[in-house]
Amino acid sequence: MFNHATTVTPLELKPAIIRHPLIVEPDTTVIDAIAQMSGVRACCLTTKSVDGRLDEMYLEARSSCVLVVEEGKLLGIFTERDVVRLSAQQCSLENVAIREVMIRSVITLYESHFTDLFSAVNLLQQYSIRHLPVLDDQEQVVGLVTHESLRECSRPVDLLRLRLVFEVMTNEVICAAPDSSMLEIAQLMAKHHVSSIIIIESRGSQTQALQIPVGIITERDIVEFQALGLNLQTCLAQAVMSTPIFTVKPDDSLWIVQDLMEQHLIRRLAVTGKEGELLGIVTQSSLLKALNPLELYKLAQLLEKKVVSLEAEKVALLESRTIELEQLVETRTLALTVKAEREKLVGELAAQICSSLSLQTILDTTVKQVRRVLGCERVNIWHFQPDWETVGVAESTDSSLSLVGERINDICFKENCREIYRQGQVRIVRDIYAIEMSDCHRQMLLHLHTRSKILVPLLCGNQLWGLLNATESQYARDWQESEVELLQALSVHLAIALQQVTTHQKLQKQLSDRKRIEFTLHRLNQDLEVRVQQRTQELQAREAQLRDLFDNATDLIQSVAPDGRILFVNKAWKETLGYSDVDLEHLSIYQVIHPDELVHWHKVMLSLFTGSMCLSIETRFLTKDGREIIVDGNVNCHLKDGIPIAARGIFRDITERKQIETTISQQVERETLLREITQRIRQSLDLQTIFDTACQEIRQVIGADRVGIFKFYPQSNFDDGEFMAESVVEGFPSVVAIRVHDHCFGENYSSLYGKGRFYVVDDIYDGTVTTCHTDILAQFQVRANVVMPLLCGEELWGLLCIHQCATTRHWQQSEIDFTQQLSNQLAIAIQQANLYEQLHQELIERQQAEEKLTNSNQQLGISNQELARATRLKDEFLANMSHELRTPLNAILGMAEGLQDEIFGSLNEQQLKALQMVERSASHLLELINDILDVAKIEAGQIKPDYTLASVAYLCQSSLTFIKQQALQKGIEVEVKLQNNLPDVLVDERRIRQVLINLLNNAVKFTPEKGRITLEVTWLCDNLSANDLPRQHFLRFTVSDTGIGISPENIKKLFQPFIQIDSALNRQYAGTGLGLTLVKRIVELHGGRVGLTSELGVGSCFMIDLPYTPSCALSPEITADDKTSLTSQVYSPTINERISLAPVILLAEDNEANISTISSYLKAKGYRILLANNGQQAIEVAKSEHPDLILMDIQMPGIDGINAIRQMRLDPNLVFTPIVALTALAMTGDRDRCLEAGASDYLSKPVKLKHLVTTIQQLLNTTKDDK
Known part of the structure; x- marks a missing residue:
């Protein structure tokens, strides 16, 4: 079992040596040594692969100490514990050399002697050290051996699984309070010679105060403090401690400890009890105790005893199992005997029924045989009379008290049990005192000497004939299922006998009655025949009339x-x-x-x-x-x-009428609730109150087990969140404030919910719900659910969840519609609160910006004086340069022209060519000087456009004239595309022609032979300008070519003066680099913009957009003398003019948050705002102020928005005023009702403010065009 743990070959011991430890010289300062230790730690890996774990262990060991070596010899060692010792003594480490504080007597191990695992373990344990330097035979440092490296090398998996924490843990743990200073912590470590301090909090219990571990501080933390130069005395433990602390139980195996340490890259685990109290600590050193040979020997003895014990238990278990099997055979044999006897009884009774028509004989035989088989005290049969009174008709008992002939009138039976027995159900009562029943029924059973019973109904056809009753009078009895089945089988045969006897009796009676009736009929037949015939005809006619009446x-x-x-x-x-x-x-x-x-x-x-x-x-x-x-x-x-x-x-x-009434009632109730919730949303910005109220009322109306509002955590990619509010039926768990992680939601569902999709599930186990989602729902006991998205603008904020926990549920469409409407209202509340918060934040930012602007203005005042002086000097320089550069060039060009005209004598061909070269070079230099001066003048603001109305077609054709010859020489195809009905544009014609010629020249220059150049002019219109003000019109001039193209990184350089995109182009294509700079300056001078798209090897497309005003550009009344004043009106309106021209908007709204949000936004966009807080005030303000547009909230106090619109439209001055209806209900038909009342447009809340501004401006433009 322990071979792998104890017998490790020398080759396998090699990885236990940590190569390349930190080595410093004796004169190295302590601060530098600590910095090196901390720097190694900063490179630790975080991956969990095998190699990564070894690298982490090696880096941990290198960062925990430094070896002091001089001339290749090991002089000492300096470890984390030494750092703690010096920190506790509050020694200044700034200029202290490492030789002064290092440990000089170092325990070492020669690499050639490192052939046994236990030799290294014994050295570490014998000298209570954690670092064992390894030297070669020349006493040169090879590496280190630590507890961690030895444990990693041994990997005693089987041994660690068998050893428990309490066997090796340290019971005496050094602890400290969270408010202890780091200096006190360091002093504790130094005093008790420990590597860590557990931070605890005291918690009272019924018997004593418990120490609960809340964090841990290690020597590593002290080293990091010293490396960062922090003050140990002012920093508290609670700010530095690692928390939460990882813990194990005393009866956990050491394998669990090993796994946790590797998983979380830690060295220590706290040992806690059942209530979380601190019992001890287990470290890497503790794990090495498991490798002690003596410990291994003890463990082997213990295992041997356990094996012997298990063998004895196995023998005893086999013997016990044999006895049980024998008893089981006897029990089954007895059961089969009883079953055979009962089946025999049923067969005999069936045979007797077939051979006898005497009902009493059959009943007497049945009760006698049943009592014999069941062994009960009494068996009797009761027969129901027409008034449901019961009479005893047969009985078998040893008691002297007979119930035959006894009449029982059980009122409880008539009310409760008659239909149950009619359906064939059996009544089994073990003990009348142990089950719930009416007092009258219990008294009746006591009167009949019944304590326990089986009551089986006897049916005759579909009618309840009587009851077969087996009872015990003195004791309770557990009736067996086989006994019940016997009585049920007998009841079937008795039913057959009853049917058979009843039928026989009826037949006998019918035969007797028939003979008597036949004799009487024969005597009366002749007298009645005539009367019967007449009466029959009358009845047939009447019956036909009645049948026709009934059928119609x-x-x-x-x-x-x-x-x-x-x-x-x-x-x-x-x-x-x-x-x-x-x-x-x-x-x-x-x-x-x-x-x-x-x-x-x-x-x-x-x-x-x-x-x-x-x-x-x-x-x-x-x-x-x-x-x-x-x-x-x-x-x-x-x-x-x-x-x-x-x-x-x-x-x-009346089924349809009832359904309609029910539907209407539910709809009214839900609409009432919807309006109430809407009103609360309008009156409050407290989301928690709104959520709590909504959950409670939704659950009551829909009748669900749980209704909750779930919010996603920001930056969680919609995989994490928690329930903010809920209403749950008692008996089901609460889900509030529980973190929910669904790793498949963000990827699979969030985009669908963000588009407004919702999900309805009748049964989460029907296969339509993914497994990961099913597991999460099952944790909360959910069987069916409805989930609606809660959107804040276009972002998914959270979910409205309705759970059915007790069972599955088919959700009605009306419930789904109602839930969807409520989710819209809750979305309004969320957006309303967010808008209010954004507005508040914008106001704060605006105040800060104003303060910054004030400071900037003061700085600008100083800078403007210096800028004015620099501008004046620049203007003087430009004037002088313009004169000084042009004067000599004028003489050169004039002299060259005179010589070419042979004014000073005849010239030969070589001299003529030389003069032409001089003229071209001088002309090029003049153009360069003009471009430089133009750029400088534009930047200085000395050039003002000379605006005239220019024909776009003429502008294009005159520009193409300058490059047609060059294009023809290179075989380049030139194409012009002009959109139909292009207007004349108000520009400086000379400057714009200069722009087009520059772009066309570049296109010809950089387009290879047989290429293509296209000049295209179109008009375009921005939907909104930068400030969401009325739309801007542009004419777009596009020059595209099939030339060499431009790489993306070079596009930014194009518009900088004197720059071309690379030196190779400078050599291949002539140019100064000023052309595109001048293009950009001239276009921007016209209020336009320049764009570029390009691809290497494909070509480039330059676009310039020039603004124009349609009303001015197309007006036929403009004359040359009026152009200057017209340009001033179009492009330079004064502030007072803009304020006087700003449209006036009446906002009718009673919610303060909405008023603040909408009015502030519209004012920022340049509109003037009038306010009205109710319908009547809105009507009065509209009639008196005549606003340009009205924003009308439909749900207004007093007169609602619909009626207010109708009354406004009755005023002749307000007939054509645009009115935008705003409503938060978004009910079916709301839009049509608003438009029918006279609204110009309809917007449902939450309203996107940009969309609102677009709608306002479109309506204002339409009204202006109509006028």
Whole structure:
């Protein structure tokens, strides 16, 4: 068993040596040594693989000590315990050399002697050390051996499974309070020579105060403190301790300790009791105790004793099992004998029934034989009379008291048990004092000397004839199932005998009556023939009339005999219930009446047949296929000679009406609850109160076992969360504040719930729910559930969960719709609270921004003075440079032109070429100077566009003229695409042409031969501008080519002055790097924007968007003289003009949170706001102020939103004013009602504010266009 744990080969011992330990020189400072120890720890691995675990162990060992070596010789060792000792003494370690504090007498082990595991273990235990340096034969340091490395090398799996924690744990544990300082902790470690201190809290119990471990501080923590230079005296233990502390029980195996240490990369575990109190501590050193040879020997002896004990127990168990089997055979033999005797009794009784027609003989024989087989005190048979009084007709007993002829009138039986016995159920009573029954029934049984009984019904056809009763009078008795089965079998044969005898008696009576009647009829036949014929004709005619009347009636008409037989039904009755004439022959009214209505129906029949002439009744019938219908009508009693012979009734099917009434009632109740919850949401921002109230009322209305509101943890990817509120039926567990982790929810369900999907499950075990989800639901005893998403804006905030725990449940559509409506209301509450919190946060941030702005303005005031001086100097420089650079170039270009015209004499071809080269170079230099000066002037703000209305087509064609020749030379195809009906655009035509020429030149330059260039112009419209103000119109000029393309990392460099994307392009393609910079500056000067998409080897696409105003661009009345003033109006409105032009919006809302949120947002977007807190005030403000648009909340106090809209539309000044209806109900038909009342649009809460602004601006634009 212990071979692997104890016999380790030298080769297997090699990994126990930790190579490359930390080595320092004697003059190294203590602080540097501690820093090296801490630095090694920072590189520890966190993986749990085998190699990773070994690496972690090696790094732990290296970081726990340093070896002091000089000239290859080991002088001493400095460990974590030494750091603790120095910390406890409060020694200053700044300039202390390691030689002054190291341990000089070092216990070492030669690698050549390390051939046995126990030799190293004994050294560690003998000298109470944790580090054993290993040297080679030349006394050079090879490595270290520690407790951990020895344990990892031995891996005593079998041994650790057999040893328990209490055998090796340390009972005396050094502890400290959480408010102890780290200095006190270090002093405790040094004083008691321990490597860790357990942090405890005291907790009182019934007998004594318990020490509960809450954390642990180790030598490693002291080392880290010293490495960081922290103050031990001011830092408390509770801020530093590792928590929670990992614990084990005293009776856990050491294998569990080993596994926990490896899993969590720790060295120590606390040992706790049943109440969590601290009992001891187990460390790596404790595990090594299991490897002590003496301990192994003791364990072997103990195991040997256990084996002997188990062998003895095995023999005893086999002997006991043999005896049990023999007893079982005897028991089964006896049971088979009794069963055979009972089957014989049943057979004899069946034979006697077949051979005899004497009912009394059969009954007497039955009770005698039954008592003989059962061995009970008394067996008797009771017979029911027509009034349900019982009479004893047969009995077998040794008692002198006979119950034959005894009459019993049991009122309790008539009310409760008659129908039960009619259905063949058996009544078994072990002890009348041990079960619940009425006092009158118990008194009756005592009168009949009955303490325990079996009561089996005897049926004659479908009628309850009597009862077979076996009783004990003195003692309680546990009736066996075989005894019950015997009586049931006998009751079947007795039923046959009863039917047989009854039939025989009826036949005898019928024969006797027939002879007498035949004689009388023969005598009267002749006298009655004529009268009968006449009467028959009259009755036939009347019957035909009545039959026609009944069959044409839509009501259900019936006639029922006192015993329940159906005497007559009309056509509507048969069609409604689905029965045919054949079915009616054997049908009883009690088979048609719903089982739950039978007791009430019996009372009605009894009342009719005892004197009541007419009763109004509402009851339920069952159709032939099992459907339930509800009928309402009247019943009366048909008398003949004063004797009731039938109950007649006329009923009307009211099933549909009842269903409608029930539906309406439920709908009203749910709508009432919905409005109440909505009102609470509008009146409160306390989510917890809203959640608690909603859960309680939803559970009461729907009748579920649990209703809860679940919230996801942020940053959990929808896999974790907890229930914020719940309402649960007593008996089921609460789920509030329990962390729920569902690792498959975020991946499989969150996106669906985020889109508004919900889930309805009638049974979580029907296969539609994933296994991981089923396991979580089963923890909370859920069998069926409805889950609705709770959205905050477009984000999934949580879930509304409705649980049925007791059993499965089929959820009705009305319940699902109701739950969905409530989830929408709860989503409104959540978003409303979030919006309020966001608004509050925005106000705080705005205040902070204003403070920062004030400080920045002060700094800017100083900077502006310096900037003004720099700008003035820059302007002077640009003016001088423009003059000084252009003047010499003008002379060069003029002289070159004069020479080419041969003004100064004739030229040869070589001189002409030289002059052309001079002219081209000078022209290029002039263009470069112009570009540089243009960029500088634009940046300095010295260039103002000269705006004119320009034709887009002409602008494009005139720009293409400059590059057509170059494109033709390279065989490049140039294409122009202009969208139809493009307007003229108000731009600086020269500058924009400069932009297009620059882009087209670049396209030709970087497009290879046979390529393609496209110039395309389209118009586009942003949905919203940057501030959500009215939409912005643009003309987009696109220059695309099939050139070399640009890599993504080089795109950012394109628009910087004097930069091309790489040096290779500079050599291959000429250019200054200013063209695109100038393009960007000119376009931005026009209020436009520049875009670029490109792909290497495919081509590039440059886009410039120029803003334009349709009303100005298309106006035919603009003249050249008016262009400047028009541009000023379009692009430079003053602040006062913008305020006066801001639309006025009337917000009719009674909820303060909504008022604050919506009004603040709209004001920030440039709108002016009027407020009204109720419907009447909204009407008055609208009539007096004439707002541009009205936001009307539908649920308003006083006059609601619908009626307020109707009254506003009656005012001629408000007929065309846009009105947006806001409602939180989102009920079916709300939108149509709002629009019918006169609303221009309809939005359901929660309203997205950006969508609200879009709707407002669209309605305002539409109204402006109509005007």
